[in-house]
Amino acid sequence: MSYYRPAFRHPNLPANELGYTVEHYEGGLSTLCAGCGHDSITAAIVQACFEDNIEPSKVAKISGIGCSSKTPAYFLNSAHGFNSVHGRMPSVATGANLANRDLIYIGISGDGDTASIGMGQFVHCIRRNLNMVYIVMNNGCYGLTKGQDSATADQGSKSKAGSVNMFHAIDLASLAIELGATFVAQSFSGDKAQLVPLVKAAIKHNGFAFINVISPCVTFNNNVGSTKSYDYVRQHVEATSTIDFVPPAATITANYEQGSTKQLKMHDGTVIALHKLEQDWDPFDKLSAMTAMHKATIKGELLTGLLYMEEESSDLHSLLQTSTRPLNALSEAELCPGSKILEEINAGLR
Amino acid sequence: MKPTDIKNPEYFHKVVDCQYACPAHTNVPEYIRLIAEQKYSEAYMINWDSNVFPGVLGRTCDRPCEPACRRGRVEKEPVAICRLKRVAADNKGDVMKYMPKGPFKSNGKKIALVGAGPASLTVARDLAPLGYEIHLFDEQKKGGGFMLSQIPSFRLPETVLDEEVNYITGLGIHTFYNTYIKSLKKLLADGYDAIFVGSGAPHGRDLPDLKGRKEGAANIHIGINWLKGVAFEHIKKIGKKVIVLGGGNTAMDCCRTSRRLGGESVKVLVRSPFAEMKASPWEKEDAMHEDIPILDNHVPTSFVVENGKLKGMTFEKVKAVYDDKGKRSLVPTGEPEAFYEADDVLIAIGQENSFPWIERNIGIDFDKWGMPAVDNITYGSSNPKVFFGGDAAFGPKNIITAVAQGHQAAISMHLFCSGMDIKNDRPAPMVNLHSMKMGIHEWGYDNQVTNDLRYVVPQNDKKVTLKDRKKEVELGFDLPTGFKEAERCLNCDVETVFTENRCIECDACVDVCPTACITFTQNGEEDDLRSRLKAPALNKTQDLYVSDILPTKRVMVKDEDVCLHCGLCAERCPTSAWDMQQFFYNVTKAPGICKEEMAVN
Numbered sequence: 028m029s030y031y032r033p034a035f036r037h038p039n040l041p042a043n044e045l046g047y048t049v050e051h052y053e054g055g056l057s058t059l060c061a062g063c064g065h066d067s068i069t070a071a072i073v074q075a076c077f078e079d080n081i082e083p084s085k086v087a088k089i090s091g092i093g094c095s096s097k098t099p100a101y102f103l104n105s106a107h108g109f110n111s112v113h114g115r116m117p118s119v120a121t122g123a124n125l126a127n128r129d130l131i132y133i134g135i136s137g138d139g140d141t142a143s144i145g146m147g148q149f150v151h152c153i154r155r156n157l158n159m160v161y162i163v164m165n166n167g168c169y170g171l172t173k174g175q176d177s178a179t180a181d182q183g184s185k186s187k188a189g190s191v192n193m194f195h196a197i198d199l200a201s202l203a204i205e206l207g208a209t210f211v212a213q214s215f216s217g218d219k220a221q222l223v224p225l226v227k228a229a230i231k232h233n234g235f236a237f238i239n240v241i242s243p244c245v246t247f248n249n250n251v252g253s254t255k256s257y258d259y260v261r262q263h264v265e266a267t268s269t270i271d272f273v274p275p276a277a278t279i280t281a282n283y284e285q286g287s288t289k290q291l292k293m294h295d296g297t298v299i300a301l302h303k304l305e306q307d308w309d310p311f312d313k314l315s316a317m318t319a320m321h322k323a324t325i326k327g328e329l330l331t332g333l334l335y336m337e338e339e340s341s342d343l344h345s346l347l348q349t350s351t352r353p354l355n356a357l358s359e360a361e362l363c364p365g366s367k368i369l370e371e372i373n374a375g376l377r
Numbered sequence: 378m379k380p381t382d383i384k385n386p387e388y389f390h391k392v393v394d395c396q397y398a399c400p401a402h403t404n405v406p407e408y409i410r411l412i413a414e415q416k417y418s419e420a421y422m423i424n425w426d427s428n429v430f431p432g433v434l435g436r437t438c439d440r441p442c443e444p445a446c447r448r449g450r451v452e453k454e455p456v457a458i459c460r461l462k463r464v465a466a467d468n469k470g471d472v473m474k475y476m477p478k479g480p481f482k483s484n485g486k487k488i489a490l491v492g493a494g495p496a497s498l499t500v501a502r503d504l505a506p507l508g509y510e511i512h513l514f515d516e517q518k519k520g521g522g523f524m525l526s527q528i529p530s531f532r533l534p535e536t537v538l539d540e541e542v543n544y545i546t547g548l549g550i551h552t553f554y555n556t557y558i559k560s561l562k563k564l565l566a567d568g569y570d571a572i573f574v575g576s577g578a579p580h581g582r583d584l585p586d587l588k589g590r591k592e593g594a595a596n597i598h599i600g601i602n603w604l605k606g607v608a609f610e611h612i613k614k615i616g617k618k619v620i621v622l623g624g625g626n627t628a629m630d631c632c633r634t635s636r637r638l639g640g641e642s643v644k645v646l647v648r649s650p651f652a653e654m655k656a657s658p659w660e661k662e663d664a665m666h667e668d669i670p671i672l673d674n675h676v677p678t679s680f681v682v683e684n685g686k687l688k689g690m691t692f693e694k695v696k697a698v699y700d701d702k703g704k705r706s707l708v709p710t711g712e713p714e715a716f717y718e719a720d721d722v723l724i725a726i727g728q729e730n731s732f733p734w735i736e737r738n739i740g741i742d743f744d745k746w747g748m749p750a751v752d753n754i755t756y757g758s759s760n761p762k763v764f765f766g767g768d769a770a771f772g773p774k775n776i777i778t779a780v781a782q783g784h785q786a787a788i789s790m791h792l793f794c795s796g797m798d799i800k801n802d803r804p805a806p807m808v809n810l811h812s813m814k815m816g817i818h819e820w821g822y823d824n825q826v827t828n829d830l831r832y833v834v835p836q837n838d839k840k841v842t843l844k845d846r847k848k849e850v851e852l853g854f855d856l857p858t859g860f861k862e863a864e865r866c867l868n869c870d871v872e873t874v875f876t877e878n879r880c881i882e883c884d885a886c887v888d889v890c891p892t893a894c895i896t897f898t899q900n901g902e903e904d905d906l907r908s909r910l911k912a913p914a915l916n917k918t919q920d921l922y923v924s925d926i927l928p929t930k931r932v933m934v935k936d937e938d939v940c941l942h943c944g945l946c947a948e949r950c951p952t953s954a955w956d957m958q959q960f961f962y963n964v965t966k967a968p969g970i971c972k973e974e975m976a977v978n
Binding site for chain 1 (some may be wrong): 394448451452708780817825827828855881882883884885887889890891893894911912913914928929941943948949950951952
């Protein structure tokens with residue numbers, strides 16, 4: 028019987044620049060079903076944070092309710108965390124972010140938490156370009172309540188019990204682009220080679236970074252006829268691009284027959300190389316990205332990779348011109364400058 | 378790489394590091410589990426089947442299993458496999474009821490065993506139930522060979538040895554003790570169907586040409602002869618100042634015995650550096666614990682004798698120098714010779730085979746060093762009726778090697794006496810693989826890995842043990858400690874078995890594995906693959922378990938090196954592509970061949 032992980036680790040685990048091995052980025056042992064896609068996404072976050080030398084205590088992980096929202100317990104044990112109310116993760120993330128802009132915010136949500144009860148929160152968070160990573164672990168069903176279709180279940184997709192979904196699916200990635208999200212990616216839990224660089228890029232992005240990850244529910248939605256099963260996704264996935272992180276001095280030597288390579292400079296100076304695999308798509312052109320996505324939907328394909336990105340993104344703090352220092356780093360005099368200043372402000376508004 | 382052939386029993390056998398390293402391939406994890414279940418008799422019998430002398434070996438084995446133990450690669454120290462064997466032996470109940478019982482139906486064949494050491498006794502045990510009339514010859518007053526004459530009682534109480542020798546002789550063996558075989562030719566003429574030579578390596582090496590050797594002879598002794606004299610109580614005391622020459626386990630036994638026979642200032646002087654001494658580390662520790670200094674890098678140059686009385690020895694100090702190929706030479710440091718006082722000197726610098734009793738014209742080929750030509754699989758010699766085993770076959774090794782060779786020689790002798798081919802008709806090992814799955818999170822073995830460090834075996838107070846040479850130094854684990862030590866075993870025989878066509882490549886096993894053993898990646902050559910895994914697979918003595926090509930064109934690669942056999946991969950696998958299966962491997966012994974024959978008939 029084991030809800031228990033042995034304490035021993037591989038003696039030759041590499042350490043990152045902070046001197047930590049990947050063990051430092053682990054969380055508790057998952058209690059999700061064996062084979063759950065969510066655990067792979069968790070592992071991708073662990074790997075991305077480890078490889079990017081992120082100090083775990085500089086991360087805040089925030090979630091709502093659902094299988095997906097349990098996962099912050101399974102990564103970065105020494106990070107800050109808040110398991111909030113169903114669908115209300117964006118509000119809590121917004122509040123936390125405005126109070127302390129120095130942390131990295133990783134919001135974890137599911138298709139129920141985002142596309143149903145939390146839809147209003149989701150869209151407004153996008154509008155505000157809050158500087159955070161927003162990951163939806165999307166399995167197309169309500170796993171915690173025995174697998175009813177969620178709002179992202181595809182029309183015609185068959186449930187484990189045999190019923191066929193009659194409603195249109197909400198396409199979260201298209202919606203995010205439509206609403207002005209500045210970083211939109213889509214991936215598959217079973218493809219860490221793609222997902223890990225996407226998480227890294229999302230962390231580096233200055234603004235709202237959305238990743239919709241198809242994550243099969245092995246217990247309720249991995250049957251024949253489901254469009255979110257491991258087999259179906261593997262057969263219908265179409266990667267738009269691959270991403271490499273390159274040291275600034277290195278040159279890119281890999282050759283891709285189709286598409287092209289573009290170097291992107293992130294706001295912290297890191298360079299990422301985006302290798303396009305599709306000819307008629309430009310991830311820096313909203314219209315082109317939208318067209319590509321609609322075409323894929325018609326063909327029944329799932330486009331993955333970095334779908335759209337706005338290179339010059341201004342996050343909520345710069346829009347609101349907030350303090351450059353977190354609130355907890357301000358002195359009492361700065362936070363409460365006194366009645367004289369208040370009168371000046373009031374006078375300015377008259 | 379090609380997909381791993383797990384149908385080949387040697388693949389999983391190698392994963393069970395301890396069992397693989399044991400010359401007799403004792404099923405170590407199985408007996409350790411039985412100890413944890415307080416089934417001491419059953420644990421004893423697993424041992425008895427493979428190594429014949431669990432009580433003896435639980436105290437004296439050279440333990441090749443322990444350096445191999447996976448636990449030593451995961452944390453600091455291996456499981457105390459050897460001393461757990463003693464726990465089984467000390468706490469067993471009536472084991473006679475599990476052993477074969479005579480009288481056995483005669484098969485009309487008669488065999489002779491020369492020497493009653495571990496190799497011959499193993500042959501006797503394996504062949505007696507098959508109906509052979511077995512004649513066992515030894516010059517000593519009872520069975521045990523060097524286990525009796527050379528291992529001091531404070532390490533191996535005589536009662537423990539006698540009990541295990543008696544289990545064998547009780548199978549109806551005709552023992553001829555106090556009988557030295559002077560001629561193999563004559564023995565052959567006595568009409569035996571086959572003869573086994575297990576006469577050991579009885580000749581202790583000397584330093585005949587060292588200055589003063591003759592003059593000081595009265596106080597200079599050959600280590601193994603001296604130990605034998607002590608064991609049979611011909612020798613009861615030694616001088617106050619003793620020098621022991623040599624760095625092997627015999628030297629350790631000599632110096633520790635000297636301390637019990639009146640030696641107050643006992644020193645060991647050895648040519649090689651301390652770290653390269655042949656003695657087992659724990660035996661060196663035990664000697665030093667008894668206030669015996671070990672002075673390394675000392676090459677003896679003379680015995681100093683004054684007025685016909687030994688005064689001491691002189692030594693040249695050397696240092697070890699290694700050439701490009703790592704070959705060692707001992708180079709004098711140029712310091713003045715060192716003199717150490719001694720009333721007695723014990724020479725324990727090695728032992729050799731000696732076959733003055735084997736005529737050179739009876740069809741047995743000998744090489745230029747006087748060693749018989751022996752096949753290392755059949756243990757047959759160039760005379761088809763004569764087999765060798767133990768130290769007599771390939772020079773001095775240890776008890777467990779002698780036992781392993783005895784098993785193989787017994788198989789050959791049985792095949793030979795049955796008119797079969799001793800090379801081609803050898804039996805395959807008995808193997809079995811069965812799932813340990815009992816529920817979603819439940820396994821038929823205790824899969825939780827404890828974090829306990831190795832427990833130390835308690836010892837008797839040296840004030841007591843140094844006064845009485847028969848008082849055993851080690852006390853053995855008490856049962857609660859034995860249980861905790863047994864729990865340190867990683868159950869390496871419960872194998873991770875992968876079934877490609879069930880795998881949906883969800884990565885659950887990769888993510889959960891605590892020691893980063895599993896990777897799904899593009900196939901490649903072994904060296905390339907080893908460098909591309911989740912954690913680099915630097916230990917090339919440990920295999921990679923590679924699957925066939927999976928639907929995403931990748932392969933599953935598992936580095937066996939530091940797998941904890943915790944079963945988390947199988948527990949997190951939604952499709953049971955991973956399963957934990959107990960692997961049972963047992964070297965088929967002579968009685969097993971007969972069972973096979975009976976099964977066929």
